[in-house]
Amino acid sequence: QHILVLHGPNLNLLGMREPEVYGRETLADLDVKLYALAESLAVRVSSFQSNSEGALIDALHNARLTCSGVIINPGAYTHSSYAIRDAIAAINLPTIEVHLSNIHAREAFRSTSLIAPVCVGQIAGLGMIGYELALRALATRLGV
Ligand code: DQA
Numbered sequence: 815q816h817i818l819v820l821h822g823p824n825l826n827l828l829g830m831r832e833p834e835v836y837g838r839e840t841l842a843d844l845d846v847k848l849y850a851l852a853e854s855l856a857v858r859v860s861s862f863q864s865n866s867e868g869a870l871i872d873a874l875h876n877a878r879l880t881c882s883g884v885i886i887n888p889g890a891y892t893h894s895s896y897a898i899r900d901a902i903a904a905i906n907l908p909t910i911e912v913h914l915s916n917i918h919a920r921e922a923f924r925s926t927s928l929i930a931p932v933c934v935g936q937i938a939g940l941g942m943i944g945y946e947l948a949l950r951a952l953a954t955r956l957g958v
Pocket of ligand 1: 824887889890891912913916
């Protein structure tokens, strides 16, 4: 089974970006953890980061034929992107939304996710472990 992990805008700056909110670990550190877990679960993971809404949508469309599940942190597009929501609905793959921070405990605009209604579930506020939990959940769901 092949799972796409999509990292949205500004997550390339993890480690130096508001470390009091997002921690000091980098996106590369996160990907290392995910690849290691994927190996132990015997699933394949591909990770992709983009700051561009269109590139994230293209990646979702490409996943339609090559992947069996998606983990996505859409960054601030969570709160604004009908287009990413529609792309997730269109590809019909089990998708889990992950946020490093607890979006429900921050500014009011962050507590609304346009993405959550088309996802299997949402994990927020647990830092990088949230991605590992999402990967385990997808693997279980896919019967791996
Ligand atoms: C985030 C939360 C979003 O509100 C924010 O815009 C991000 C990161 C998170 O992982 O906590 O870029 O998705």
